Amino acid sequence: MTDVSSARWQRWLAEPQTRKGALITLLLVALALFGPWLAPHAPTDMLGQVYGAPSAAAPLGYDFLGHDVLSRLLSGGLSVLWMSVAAAAIALLVGSALGLLAGFSRRRLDQLITWLADVSLAFPDLILVLLIVSMLGRAPWLIVLTVAIAFTPGVIRLARGSAVAVAGQEFVEAAQMMGYSRRRILLREILPNILTPLLVHFGNMLTWGVGMLSGLSFLGYGVAPPTADWGLMINENQAGLLVQPWAVLAPAVLIGVFAYGTNILAEGIGRSSSRIGDKQP
Amino acid sequence: MNAIAGIETPRSPVSTRVLQVTQLRVELRDQVDVLSGVSFSLDAGEIVGLVGESGSGKTTLATALLAHARRDARIVSGRVEVAGQALLELQGEALRQARGSLIGYVAQDPATALNPALRIGGLLRETLAVHQVRLNRAAQQQRIVETLRDVGLPDDPEFLRRFPHQLSGGQQQRVMLALAFVLRPRLIVLDEPTTALDVTTQAHILATLRRLCKSLGVAAVYVSHDLAVIKDLVDRVMVMYAGRLVEIASREALFSRPAHPYTRGLLAAIPDVAQRRDLLPIPGHAPAPGQRPGGCAFAPRCSRRRAECSAAEPTLRELRAQQQVACVEPYVQGVQLTPQVPLLAIDDVAPRPALLEINGLNLAYDRQVLFDVSLRLLPGECLALVGESGSGKTSLARAVAGLGENAEGELLYAGQPLKLAARQRAAGLRHQIQYIFQNPYRALNPRQSVYQTLSAPLQHFFGIKGAPARERVEAVLKRVSLPASVADLYPHSLSGGERQRVAIARALICEPKLLICDEITSALDVSVQASILALLRQLQAQGLTLLFVTHDLGVVRAIADRVLVLKLGRVVEQGRVDEVLDRPQAAYTQTLLENSPTLA
Numbered sequence: 001m002t003d004v005s006s007a008r009w010q011r012w013l014a015e016p017q018t019r020k021g022a023l024i025t026l027l028l029v030a031l032a033l034f035g036p037w038l039a040p041h042a043p044t045d046m047l048g049q050v051y052g053a054p055s056a057a058a059p060l061g062y063d064f065l066g067h068d069v070l071s072r073l074l075s076g077g078l079s080v081l082w083m084s085v086a087a088a089a090i091a092l093l094v095g096s097a098l099g100l101l102a103g104f105s106r107r108r109l110d111q112l113i114t115w116l117a118d119v120s121l122a123f124p125d126l127i128l129v130l131l132i133v134s135m136l137g138r139a140p141w142l143i144v145l146t147v148a149i150a151f152t153p154g155v156i157r158l159a160r161g162s163a164v165a166v167a168g169q170e171f172v173e174a175a176q177m178m179g180y181s182r183r184r185i186l187l188r189e190i191l192p193n194i195l196t197p198l199l200v201h202f203g204n205m206l207t208w209g210v211g212m213l214s215g216l217s218f219l220g221y222g223v224a225p226p227t228a229d230w231g232l233m234i235n236e237n238q239a240g241l242l243v244q245p246w247a248v249l250a251p252a253v254l255i256g257v258f259a260y261g262t263n264i265l266a267e268g269i270g271r272s273s274s275r276i277g278d279k280q281p
Numbered sequence: 282m283n284a285i286a287g288i289e290t291p292r293s294p295v296s297t298r299v300l301q302v303t304q305l306r307v308e309l310r311d312q313v314d315v316l317s318g319v320s321f322s323l324d325a326g327e328i329v330g331l332v333g334e335s336g337s338g339k340t341t342l343a344t345a346l347l348a349h350a351r352r353d354a355r356i357v358s359g360r361v362e363v364a365g366q367a368l369l370e371l372q373g374e375a376l377r378q379a380r381g382s383l384i385g386y387v388a389q390d391p392a393t394a395l396n397p398a399l400r401i402g403g404l405l406r407e408t409l410a411v412h413q414v415r416l417n418r419a420a421q422q423q424r425i426v427e428t429l430r431d432v433g434l435p436d437d438p439e440f441l442r443r444f445p446h447q448l449s450g451g452q453q454q455r456v457m458l459a460l461a462f463v464l465r466p467r468l469i470v471l472d473e474p475t476t477a478l479d480v481t482t483q484a485h486i487l488a489t490l491r492r493l494c495k496s497l498g499v500a501a502v503y504v505s506h507d508l509a510v511i512k513d514l515v516d517r518v519m520v521m522y523a524g525r526l527v528e529i530a531s532r533e534a535l536f537s538r539p540a541h542p543y544t545r546g547l548l549a550a551i552p553d554v555a556q557r558r559d560l561l562p563i564p565g566h567a568p569a570p571g572q573r574p575g576g577c578a579f580a581p582r583c584s585r586r587r588a589e590c591s592a593a594e595p596t597l598r599e600l601r602a603q604q605q606v607a608c609v610e611p612y613v614q615g616v617q618l619t620p621q622v623p624l625l626a627i628d629d630v631a632p633r634p635a636l637l638e639i640n641g642l643n644l645a646y647d648r649q650v651l652f653d654v655s656l657r658l659l660p661g662e663c664l665a666l667v668g669e670s671g672s673g674k675t676s677l678a679r680a681v682a683g684l685g686e687n688a689e690g691e692l693l694y695a696g697q698p699l700k701l702a703a704r705q706r707a708a709g710l711r712h713q714i715q716y717i718f719q720n721p722y723r724a725l726n727p728r729q730s731v732y733q734t735l736s737a738p739l740q741h742f743f744g745i746k747g748a749p750a751r752e753r754v755e756a757v758l759k760r761v762s763l764p765a766s767v768a769d770l771y772p773h774s775l776s777g778g779e780r781q782r783v784a785i786a787r788a789l790i791c792e793p794k795l796l797i798c799d800e801i802t803s804a805l806d807v808s809v810q811a812s813i814l815a816l817l818r819q820l821q822a823q824g825l826t827l828l829f830v831t832h833d834l835g836v837v838r839a840i841a842d843r844v845l846v847l848k849l850g851r852v853v854e855q856g857r858v859d860e861v862l863d864r865p866q867a868a869y870t871q872t873l874l875e876n877s878p879t880l881a
Contacts, residue, residue, distance in 0.1 A: 170718040171726045174787070177682055177703045178738055179711050188737075192728035 015272040021203075021265025028258040032077030039071040043228035051237075051244040063237050063247040065226075073250050076228035080217075080255070083140060084209030087147035092202050094148070095155020100186050100194075102156065103163025114160065117153035125150040126212060133221045143222065147212055151205050158201050162194035196269070203266025207259045214255050230255050297325045299467045299500040300346070305359030307341050307350055313571035315341050315354060316524045318596070323468070323500040328491065330511035331504045332547070333521035334806040335777075336567055342521065343470050343504045347380050364467045381412035385461025385469040385499075390477055391453035395445040401456055402441030405429075405463055412464050428463040431497075432456075433489050450670075451482035455489070462493060469494070472504045479669035479832065484876035487514045506806060509551050509835065509878035512536060517603075520544045523568055523578035525594075531603035536880065540600050540611035542583045548616060548880065550811035552835035554862065555881035560839055562812035566776060577608070585610050634696060636660040636826050637795060642680060642690035644850075650676045651850045654690075658795070663817075663827040665841035665858070667834065667873070673850040675719075678797050678830045682716040694795075712742040715788035719800040721780035725772040731758075731783050732768040738791050757790045761816060778809035785816065796820070797828045802836065814840050834877045838862055846870050 012018050041047060045067065052062035060069035102113040120128070132146040166172065167190060175185050216222035217231025225232060230251035237247035300323040307316040316338045323329055333339040341354065348368045350356050361368045363383045371379055380386075388394040396404065405425045409416060416424065429436040432455045445453055454474055461469050471490070475483040491514055494501050505511050511518065518535045520528040520543065528541040539545045546563040565582040568574065574581055576591035583590070589609055597605045600613075637658040644651035650673040658664050666674040680688040683703025692699040694714070700706045718724040725734055735754045739745045745753065755765040761782040772780055781801060788796055798817065802810040817840060821827055829841060837844050837858060845855040846867065854867040865871045 170720060170724040173684060174716070174718065174724060177684060177711075177716055178741060178791070179703060179706070179708060180737075180741060188729075189726055193726070 011272050012269050015268045017264050018268030018272065021261050021263070021268050024257060024261030025265055028077070028254065028261060029081060031074070031254075032081045035074030035077055039068075039074040041068045041071040043067060043072045043075040044226050045071075051240040051247070053244065054246060060246045060250055061244050063233070063244070064240055065236075069233075069244075069247045069250060072228040072233060073230070073254070076230045076233060076251065077254065079140070079223050079227065079229045080210055080213050080231060081258075083144050083147070083213050084206055086144045087151060087209050087213075088202055088205035090144070090148035091151035091155050091205060092198065095152045096159040096191070096194075096198055098152075099156040099159025099161075100163050100190060103160040104167050104182070104186055104190060110160070113156060117156040117160075120149075121153045121157070125208075126215060129212065129216065130219070130221060133216065138221055138224060140223065143213070143216065147209055150212075151208070155198070155201060155205075158197060159194060162197050163190050166190050166193045200266045200270040203262050203269065206262040207266070210255055210259050210262075297498075299323050299325050299327075299364055300502075301360070301362040302346070303360040303362075305342070305345060305361065306357050307338075307345055307354050308357045309354055309570060311571070314524060315570045316345065319359070319526055320597075321519060321526065321529060323502070325467070325498040325500055326495055327517065328494050328501040328503060328515045330508075330515035330518045331502055331521060332506065332508055332511065332518060334506055334547075334567060334808060336569065337521045338524040339504050339506075339521050340472055341524075343472050343502060346468070346470050346502060347384055347386060348376060378412060381408070381464050381466075383467050385464065385466040387454075387457045387461050387469065387471040387474045389473045391450065391457045391474075392445070392477075394457060395453060397445055399444075400441065401443050401445070401448075402438075404445075404456070404460060405441075408460050408463055424463060428459045431462060431489075431493055432458045433485070434459065449482075450478050451486065454478060454482075454486055458486070458490065458493070462497070462499070465497070466499060469499055469501045470504075471501065473506065474503075475510065480834075480876045480878070481669065481872060483510070483878075490514065507551065507878070508536075508547055508807075509553070509880050512878060512880060520547070523573055524570065525578065525607065526597060527579065527607045529597065529605045534601070534604040536616075538604075538613070538615050540604060540606040540613070541579075541608050542585055542612070543579050545612060545616065546582075547807060550808045551880060552811075552814070552833070552839035553880050554834040554838050554874065554877045555879045557838050557859070560811035560814055562815060563808040566778070566809075633659055635693070636695060637681065637699075637828075638691075638693040639677075639681070640691040640693070642677070642688060642692075644673070644676050644680060644685055644688045646687060649850060651680070651688075654847075654850070654852055656845055656852070656855070658826060658828060660794075660826050661821070661824060662842045663821055663829055663840055665837040665844040666828065666830045666847060667832065667837055667844055668847035669832060669873075671849065672847040674830050674832075674847050675799055676850075677847070678716070678799050678828060681795075681828065682714060682797050683711075684716070708742060712738070712791040713794045714797070715791050715793035715795070716797045717781075717784050717788055717799065717801045720804050721777050721784055721801075722772075722804070724784045725780055725787075727772050730769055730771055731775075734783065735768070735787055735790050738787065742791055753790060757786045760789060761786045762812075776809075777805055778813065781805060781809075781813055782816070785813075789820070793825065795826045795828065797830070799830045800832070803831070803833070810836075834862065834873060835879070846873070 046065055047068050048058060048062040048066045050062065050064060050066050052058065052066065054061040058068050058070060060073065063069050063072065098113050102110040128150050129146045133143060136142055172185060172189050175189050213222060214231030217229050218235040220235060222231055223229040225236065233251040234248050241248050303320050305316060305319040306314060308314050319342060331339050331342065344350065345356055346361060348361060348371065356369060366379055366383065368379060399407065406421065409421050409424065426436040434440065434452065434455050445456065448456065457474065475486050478486065490501065493499065503511055503515060515532055517529065517531050519526050520541060522543050528544050535544065539548055549561040550563060552560055563582055568578055574591065576593055577595055580586045580590040587610065595607045595609050597607045600606045600611055635657040639654060639656050642651055642654045643649065654677060666677060668674045676685060679685045680701065683701065683706060685701065688701045692701060694710065703711060732754055735757065736750045739750050739753060754768055758765055758767055763779065763782050775783065802813050805813065814836065817827060831837060841858050843856065844858050844861050846853050846869065848869045854861060854865065854870045861870060862874065865874055
């Protein structure tokens with residue numbers, strides 16, 4: 001597969017939008033990963049005045065408890081990033097497995113999986129997540145799991161739809177005629193041919209995940225204080241928005257930039273694939 | 282098809298020029314030309330066939346006659362005059378008016394070319410309304426009724442209320458003809474309009490077309506990849522190769538004394554239903570735009586190549602009256618058909634055990650497609666399954682391969698009962714029956730290299746991997762005349778013919794005894810088809826048994842030993858090829874034969 005996958009990388013990176021998106025995403029990930037080491041202070045140290053204005057000591061000022069906003073900002077990216085990546089990855093794995101199975105079996109199993117996906121799609125994502133979190137608590141792994149559950153039906157629909165189109169092609173029939181196992185047909189014949197739309201969808205899920213996790217924190221259902229978290233920071237400091245806007249604006253801008261980066265990255269990949277055509281004539 | 286040859290051009294004292302094309306050139310990006318130096322003319326009522334293989338630029342030329350170029354192409358220079366109007370100089374509204382009222386266009390696939398949301402009457406009225414505002418309602422209705430009668434469709438209000446999907450393929454294509462003719466154009470351009478149709482329907486459409494052009498004085502350009510199809514339709518033939526017209530000749534001259542080596546190659550590659558003869562493939566393949574060699578583009582594939590061929594590009598010159606050719610050393614003698622090849626000896630006197638026996642096979646999806654089909658396939662023979670679309674021939678082949686769901690009946694393989702589902706067959710049996718699909722573009726996994734595609738069955742059936750697998754893959758590639766280097770390529774870098782060879786190799790590497798070929802040449806150019814058929818004969822000589830599904834009786838004559846004719850799921854006739862094709866007993870077989878295009 002090396003040849004095809006390296007060709008795929010080259011094709012993706014040939015699209016300027018992909019390069020731009022990848023650069024922004026990488027920068028933000030680096031900021032979140034290495035931020036805690038770069039932070040001048042611990043995120044929970046109370047150092048200054050409540051809603052203290054920016055100064056040489058604290059370039060972004062202080063928040064509602066007198067924490068250094070810059071330090072909290074540098075420490076607060078990691079949680080939202082790993083949680084959104086984890087949630088999107090779980091949804092991708094589970095969703096593509098179920099979608100592949102449904103798209104290839106085309107019988108009762110298909111009906112069952114599609115029905116389940118449709119039913120859960122009927123609930124708005126955020127409401128579903130809020131419902132589960134408010135019932136079961138707000139441990140990070142639980143939040144990741146609920147966000148993944150909210151994302152999975154979309155992946156199932158996408159994987160199933162793409163798999164149905166590929167499964168009708170003759171090379172899959174040829175594999176069936178040879179008597180290859182179902183596992184082999186799913187993983188070797190069908191999966192590689194539906195990978196591109198799934199990866200684009202993964203990028204989109206990252207974007208939605210960051211938004212949803214920040215929203216959860218903002219609503220008070222996310223990461224528990226006093227942990228530094230971008231979403232939580234917006235929530236905590238909203239009362240002082242007019243006095244010390246940086247405590248709200250800075251995390252909001254970073255969330256926005258990250259969402260923008262993953263979004264155009266996914267779009268760029270999708271665009272280069274649809275133009276050059278992963279599909280056969 | 283002899284019926285249509287009888288319709289002759291009415292002799293008019295003054296011939297009127299309808300189309301004049303001068304030095305037309307179409308380019309892709311980077312000034313790569315797909316069409317260059319194209320000049321020809323057409324008189325009223327004259328039908329010219331434009332023939333070439335895929336990628337030759339024939340469709341580009343056809344659409345350029347309407348001043349249209351596909352998205353990445355551009356008409357850069359030249360003139361197209363239709364009835365005195367310089368089409369390339371028109372723009373916007375004027376061009377749109379000219380397109381409809383001067384030129385009609387009929388596309389290849391009527392199913393996608395007709396708007397499925399509009400009724401037939403609506404389609405016709407809309408076409409008239411857009412282009413000819415002057416007609417009042419009664420005159421409009423009159424024109425529609427006349428045109429429908431002309432193309433051989435019913436003209437009652439009930440028919441006009443139908444939607445395109447309620448019509449058969451042949452009727453849809455007649456509607457396309459009606460849409461083109463209802464505006465009374467001076468020129469009509471047809472792009473392979475009968476490729477998707479059965480031979481009987483095709484013959485009727487061609488006859489209708491010739492009658493209309495002659496009686497209404499409409500000039501026509503008929504694009505086709507198959508010389509046999511257009512033989513009785515056209516007055517003149519233009520042969521296109523690599524974006525150049527290489528030969529323009531009257532029908533008589535072209536079929537009796539083809540001058541360009543490429544034209545000869547095409548004719549020698551076409552299987553003929555009338556007689557069995559050697560099919561000679563053209564070696565090599567056509568250059569892609571931008572990779573054209575200097576001088577004559579055909580030179581690398583030409584057996585008469587000389588030094589000066591690659592020096593300068595030959596231009597069309599008069600060889601004799603009614604015949605122009607672009608070649609430094611054209612053929613001047615008449616064509617000699619290659620001698621007949623003897624049939625593979627099959628003595629049906631001595632009874633031999635059948636390799637495959639089908640008894641009372643029935644198959645039904647939402648309706649029944651096979652009714653009590655029985656057949657015997659002897660080891661080493663090639664049996665052709667013939668029928669039109671809907672005859673059930675592909676369903677039958679798929680049932681033998683174990684792909685047919687809902688099949689009922691008895692299959693015997695080498696005397697032993699054979700399960701109907703491939704999944705339930707023993708692996709030791711499964712590898713002996715292999716299936717090759719119609720469309721080489723969808724038969725190979727685009728994400729797997731040729732080596733991966735070919736080595737997977739080796740490991741699956743025989744547990745062979747590593748170096749021995751590599752050896753076997755290279756050996757099988759050699760057997761299908763592909764270089765070993767193909768193993769590391771992916772399907773997208775192979776041509777259609779090469780892909781089909783890889784698909785055949787995938788079947789061969791399983792060491793099959795029975796090879797089922799489902800229309801495997803119908804998506805290929807005639808010269809490629811000839812080479813694939815030659816390969817299959819070679820394999821048969823090595824002991825393989827072939828079940829060959831096709832709709833083309835010419836191919837049957839070229840490759841099969843015995844033939845079985847299917848109509849609507851029932852066997853109507855079977856026997857040795859020469860007997861069935863020379864002395865058909867069933868009325869259906871006779872109709873098929875009469876309507877099959879032939880070079881004879």
